[in-house]
Amino acid sequence: MSIRYSQDFKDSLVKLHQEGRSLKSLAEEFGPSKDSIAIWVKQATPIMIKGQSKTLKD
Secondary structure, three states: OOOOOOHHHHHHHHHHHHOOOOHHHHHHHHOOOHHHHHHHHHHHOOEEEOOEEEOOOO
């Protein structure tokens, strides 16, 4: 069974990672796997599409 994390929770972990926290430390402190957090970081990272910044969530 997979645990559903709220978008706010995911966003807060992504922000902590962007501020320099390692995936390992976040996983140990908050519970999700390093792989899950890495996916959330990737989804939140803006990419340029036709000159517009989009995230994979958009």
